[in-house]
Amino acid sequence: MSEQPSRTPASTPSLGASLIRDWDEPADGQELPPPEWGRPPRSRTTATVWWFVLFIAVLLAGQALLAGRLTHEAFLAWATVFTAISLQALPFLVFGVALSAAITALVPPQVWQRIVPRRAALAVPAAGLSGAVLPGCECASVPVAGGLIRRGVPPAAALTFLLAAPAINPVVIVATMVAFPGQPEMAVARFLASLGAAVAVGWLWAAFGRTDWLRLPRTGGGRTTGWRAFADTMRHDLMHAGGFLVLGGLVASGVNVLVPREWLAAVADTPVLSVLALALLAVVLSICSEADAFVVVSFTEFSATAKLAFLVVGPMVDLKLIALQAGAFGWAFVRRFVPLTLAATLLGTVLVGGLLL
Amino acid sequence: MNRLAQGMVMVLLGAAALSVTVASQDYLNYVRGEFRPFLIAAGAVLVLLGLVAVVAELRSPEDEAEPGHDPAHGHDHGRAPVVAWLLLLPVVVIFVVAPPALGAYTAAAADPAAAVERALPDDVPADTPDADGPVEMSLREFVVRAWTDEERSMAGREIRLTGFAVPNPDGEGWYLARLQIACCAADAIVNRVLIVNQEEPPADSWWTVTGRWVEPEGDIRRVRDHRFEVTEMVPVDHPPDPYE
Numbered sequence: 139m140s141e142q143p144s145r146t147p148a149s150t151p152s153l154g155a156s157l158i159r160d161w162d163e164p165a166d167g168q169e170l171p172p173p174e175w176g177r178p179p180r181s182r183t184t185a186t187v188w189w190f191v192l193f194i195a196v197l198l199a200g201q202a203l204l205a206g207r208l209t210h211e212a213f214l215a216w217a218t219v220f221t222a223i224s225l226q227a228l229p230f231l232v233f234g235v236a237l238s239a240a241i242t243a244l245v246p247p248q249v250w251q252r253i254v255p256r257r258a259a260l261a262v263p264a265a266g267l268s269g270a271v272l273p274g275c276e277c278a279s280v281p282v283a284g285g286l287i288r289r290g291v292p293p294a295a296a297l298t299f300l301l302a303a304p305a306i307n308p309v310v311i312v313a314t315m316v317a318f319p320g321q322p323e324m325a326v327a328r329f330l331a332s333l334g335a336a337v338a339v340g341w342l343w344a345a346f347g348r349t350d351w352l353r354l355p356r357t358g359g360g361r362t363t364g365w366r367a368f369a370d371t372m373r374h375d376l377m378h379a380g381g382f383l384v385l386g387g388l389v390a391s392g393v394n395v396l397v398p399r400e401w402l403a404a405v406a407d408t409p410v411l412s413v414l415a416l417a418l419l420a421v422v423l424s425i426c427s428e429a430d431a432f433v434v435v436s437f438t439e440f441s442a443t444a445k446l447a448f449l450v451v452g453p454m455v456d457l458k459l460i461a462l463q464a465g466a467f468g469w470a471f472v473r474r475f476v477p478l479t480l481a482a483t484l485l486g487t488v489l490v491g492g493l494l495l
Numbered sequence: 496m497n498r499l500a501q502g503m504v505m506v507l508l509g510a511a512a513l514s515v516t517v518a519s520q521d522y523l524n525y526v527r528g529e530f531r532p533f534l535i536a537a538g539a540v541l542v543l544l545g546l547v548a549v550v551a552e553l554r555s556p557e558d559e560a561e562p563g564h565d566p567a568h569g570h571d572h573g574r575a576p577v578v579a580w581l582l583l584l585p586v587v588v589i590f591v592v593a594p595p596a597l598g599a600y601t602a603a604a605a606d607p608a609a610a611v612e613r614a615l616p617d618d619v620p621a622d623t624p625d626a627d628g629p630v631e632m633s634l635r636e637f638v639v640r641a642w643t644d645e646e647r648s649m650a651g652r653e654i655r656l657t658g659f660a661v662p663n664p665d666g667e668g669w670y671l672a673r674l675q676i677a678c679c680a681a682d683a684i685v686n687r688v689l690i691v692n693q694e695e696p697p698a699d700s701w702w703t704v705t706g707r708w709v710e711p712e713g714d715i716r717r718v719r720d721h722r723f724e725v726t727e728m729v730p731v732d733h734p735p736d737p738y739e
Contacts, residue, residue: 183499183552190503193583200591208592215601217594222525222680224585228512229530229537236540317678369547374575376544377501380508381578384585394681398604435682 227429261295262340269302298340305332317431353468420452427453443491502548509541596737
């Protein structure tokens, strides 16, 4: 049977030979699997439903067999801290996303154009301050900034808004005050340092930025408004931010439980290194700005300025944001914008931290 | 991840948040008690939003090839990135692992000095209350007093403390400890007293002990661990709110 293809000349190929040849050299432009195999949306829907039925069955079986019977202490401590970070952040994420969806879907885009001043020098601080009023998650602010630029807002102002909105919006400031009970100066310092850094970056971009560094997103602006769009935007933002939030919680709880306190304490004692260490941690953890204050309070060994660095750098520069920005504006933009922002946030932290904390 | 999957993930995540707040008291193992209404609201919104997405999707399956959809842009509004599947991880951990409250493992690793630094004695009354019987006190109040009360008003008083047992790896005796959280279990710090005049109970077992503060000689701030001389020790149930 295996010899049959070799005996048959190529002009009259057997089924097997033709299959093999087709396997090796798919016709150009022909997608595998070909469309006529037919993957109608209905079958994908059914597959998803079955996948979740299976998942829930495994979940229930796991609960019956394992819940409360695991005894590994370090694992359980990690699980508790991970669950705690996830649950603590959840309401802030949900309501932050709801508010940002309301703004995206229920406020007509022309409003922004009317509000923001035409001149960049004025528009930048205005955009920075509007970040203090309008709540928006990092993940939401990137598409919003792209939309603003497309609608004629100066890029420098839109970028200032992108930086300021997740850092100093009311939800974040309230979360910071809740996380640092009895230390309102932390929220004040966070507000001032973040606003200063965002406006500085905006002005620098207005003075030296070039249009061709910025690749504008072509699609995504055709979104309709209304309640359907509200639910859609909310689901979209939740999905984009939530996954990264869990990732941040995973790393944070791992650091919390696995890294011996002495390591952190060793770094925490040196002033410059401790600021840089927590800034780096903020970049790596990529925690949503609504929740980062709750994470940083657990680093009790660090100075207030180092914690401030975590709170100021995190919402403006982190791995998740870099990925989002590269997707929206291109790498040529990220290469210039991210180091500039990092420098501005560190400078703002040291200045405000030195004065206030 | 298609829209139907997103809807299901949201329903499951919301259900997990509701199950630890409405169906049980487990949320107290992770966050502070005041947080309950916010968790319930967030869970309800997630379930509702997820159901809306699921129902809409089952009625009219996804318009896969959306007009104007640019695959290179990578930001299709209907689909979610792979990382969004991670939202199922808290669901799995909550339902399958059902993590218990932090206990002796964390208390042994945590830094006790942090407790003193962060203790804000505002809510601790200046004087030990006058009472005939033993004074009920939280472990936090006890260590704050022991470290900061220069008047030493606790000296000679009978005091009652509740906490769990933590072995002392480098020395005699064992600790009676309680974890204190500001927001969630991620920021737990430990309040503990050293007990040397009783047999060491198993780690993580809960006790109410009655006894006296062992007044240290010299500066009260220089003491690494304050000692407690136990006269009576009663086992208690794991309290519903394990943190203080």
